[in-house]
Amino acid sequence: MDNETPGEARKARWLTYVIAFGITTIIFGTALYVSNYFNDVRAAEIRAAQDNISIDILSIETQFDLLAEQSCRDISESSVLSTELRSIAERLSYLESQTGVNVEELTSLKRYYSLLQIKDLLLMQRVSEKCRLNPVFILYFYSNEGDCEACEDQGDILTELSRSYPQLRVYSFDYNLSVSPLRTLININNIEKDLPALVIKEEVYYGFRSVDDIKQILPELATLQMATSTRAATGTKAR
Amino acid sequence: MAEAGTFITLGLLFLAFYFEVFLLVSFLERQFGLRTAAPAKKPVVFPKVAIVVPCFNEERTVGKSLLSLLALAYPKEKLEILVIDDGSTDDTYETALRYTNDPRVRVFRKENGGKHTALNFALARTDAELIGCLDADSMVDQHALERIASGFENPRVAAVTPGIHVDAPRTLIQHLQYVEYRLSVFNRYAFAGLGSIFITPGPFSIFRASAIRDIGGWRHGHSTEDMELGLRLQSAGWTITNDPLATVYTKTPESLRTLIRQRVRWSYGFLKNVFDYRHMIGNPKYGNLGLIILPAALVSFGAGLYFAGRFFFYLIRSAADTTSHYLATGIEPWQSFDPLFALNTSFLWITVYATVAMTVVLISLGTYLSTGKRYPPVATPLFLALYSFIVPLWLGIALVRAVLNTGVRWR
Incomplete structure (x- = not known):
């Protein structure tokens, strides 16, 4: 009180x-x-x-x-x-x-x-x-400046693939990053800014590609060993 | 856009946290400073008290309330109990009559006119110095009245409010309110220390009868006569205090639906009454009440709605994103969930954690003040997790109804 x-x-x-x-x-x-x-x-x-x-x-x-x-x-x-x-x-x-x-x-x-x-x-x-x-690898070019809606989904597809196939190499690059070797890599492969872009077996593919699309382009995937556990490898989650 | 939203959110969080800290600092100053809260003592002279029990169709609960009043440790000749049957259509009147063999109990019947008319009806029929009200759904601890009566030794005190607890919580909704009432115990005590109580709750707030007559008795007050009266007493310069150990137990809504209905009435009454007494907001003449308590109450009303709006906006957007993502990629959302990343350590979230922690401190203090126990109720985590999602429901409804001026009903 x-x-x-x-x-x-x-x-x-x-x-x-x-x-x-x-x-x-x-x-x-x-x-x-x-x-x-x-x-x-x-x-x-x-x-x-x-x-x-x-x-x-x-x-x-x-x-x-x-x-x-x-x-x-x-x-x-x-x-x-x-x-x-x-x-x-x-x-x-x-x-x-x-x-x-x-x-x-x-x-x-x-x-x-x-x-x-x-x-x-x-x-x-x-x-x-x-x-x-005969290495199995994918080059993936993305942008996170808001000009690539499908990039997030594409990144997750690749993450999922590299989880399932630990031997698959996915190299992901931010297209807008100013690193001279990266610019050279982009020039060598003639990659235009129409993202997402994938380079598989020296061929450039523009636009979103599903797991099935990639399996079709890259039949060698089937020869790779599948991961025994989904957590066997943490994939490259690029946006 | 997102940046502006983050900025507003941070600003509101800062204000919310500031208010909690302010209450805590004032509380500590009061506990340890010069303004020591003296323990309640038995009054030297027991003033005559009239307790009004306004009833509308309360045949099932009125008996229990009357028994708790008759058990009060207070001199018999100084206590009268006035049951006012406000036009019930059930057997409330007959039930109450059974208690008239005790000379302290008087029972009246009048046409239905609302709670404030029942209280004024009783005010006109008593010569007691103090008058209070016990809703028919509440019960008092036997020492509550003597504690409260001692608060009136200060001649400027027009009202003393009790410590209110949820009676026998059963449902989840009641357990959430059980915790909420502990927080209210602290708030009311802290507000009293700041001379800024602006609600004199229905269950067992006791008033100086002459003060109530001076300011013209009870009014409808947009169906929240207890808030209107509190504001009117403050506006007239009276003091309202609180004794958290004067314990009252009240029945609370059991379901979400009845809780929302009750709280829409409270929130609606808050908006309407604060609008009626807007001259007090920001006015230094009314001290802490005008400068911080009322502004903070208004800001928290707005903040509750803003946070809920923002949360549901992001929830819906994230659900839509996840769905479209699943449809595009066929990857189930939980496959990419990593619990380590889930603990967000951004600035915004750390301030949210701090505000929640501060709320736990205040709930614990409320518990300590009213029960002497040192730990908050077990349902506290549930309260923290759930309550902020249900509060905006009634805030939103009340705001719409206040803007459209629809009025609210008691039941």
Whole structure:
């Protein structure tokens, strides 16, 4: 029960208003800091993973240079495109969906990712040539600037395919990213900005392609081993 | 567009959180500062009290309410109970008459005219210093009245409100209200500390009879006479206090349908009465009530609707996206669901988590203030998860009806 003089309780005490405002501001500021912290942690995870991959690639390249043809077996059995590279795409697409993520940092991560993919592609082609392998891979070009409605669906189709067939390599590239090797890759394959675009066996396919379409274009898929579990590989989820 | 929406959402969350922090800071200042809330003591002099039980077709519940009133620990000669049968068509009158062998009970019958007419009818027929009301669906703790009566030693106090609890919750909807009432206990106590209670709830709010006569008795108040009276007392400069340990149990709606009907009436009455007393909003003359409590109540009304609108907009859009995605790709949505990504750590969501956590703190304080228990009710998580989705239902209906001026009925 209040024993204070009448009306006193109702009188506004400005200090209370100010203290409450201060606390609220501090808590909201902390929330902003925490969310940035988590985004930084995610970005750092991706950077670390990419560094690992670049070491992987470098070591396989070195191994390839060192060893002669008789070691083809070892190389073909090892997965050049490590599963880590696949999962990076998912983490990148999560970061892209977040507000307040450092755009420059994100773009730099994406450029690095594209370079790693191209390096992996080249290495794989070199290995295949030398060891007479017949690699099954798809190049996928997308845009997430709002000018490609089917890109999200196409990305998920490819994610699903690479989950079902862990040996299938899907290289996905943001068409709009300014990385010189990527521009060269686009020029070599003559890819126009009519996305989504898929390059399968040196042929360019524009527009959305379903799982059945891709199976028809790429009958070799049937010869690949199916994943025993749907979680065997995390696919490249590109948007 | 999306950016503007995020901005508005953050702004509203900031205001909601600010209001919760403000209440908590005021509460703590009151608990630990100079403005110590003295424990209620027995009044030195027991003032004469008239308790009105307005009834309309309450033959099943009126007896229980009367028994709880007769059990009150209060001097017999200082207590009278006036049952006002407001034109019931059932046996309410006859049921109430059975209790007249106790000299404290008087029973009257009048033509139906609404709750405020029954209260004024009783006000005209008593010389008691204090007058209160107990709805026929509520019961009081035996020490409630002596606690409340001691609050009137301050001559500027026109009303003392109790701590209201849900009586024997059974259905899910009642359990949700059980938690909500604990939050209300805290809010009412905090508002009292700020001199800003603007609702004197039907169940067992007690008034200084002379104050009520001075300001002209009860009015219809858009079917929420308890809010209209609270605002009118505040407008006239009277003080309204609260004793959370003066315990009252009330029957609450069992189903969503009856709850919505009750709350549409409350929300409609809120909008209409606040409009009638709009001169108080933002007016420093009315202190905390004008500067923060009423504005915050209005903002939370709008925010409730805005958040719900935004949520359902995104829900529908995401459902449509998922469906079209499934139709295009044939991939079931749950295949690409990753629980690690589900914990969203964006700024917006962290502030939502903080607001929810603060609400839990306030519910716990309400529980502590009214029961002495240190933990919130077990249904608290359900309340937090579900209530914000059902509140907008009545806010929306009430807003439409208030704009169209349709009026609302008691039942």
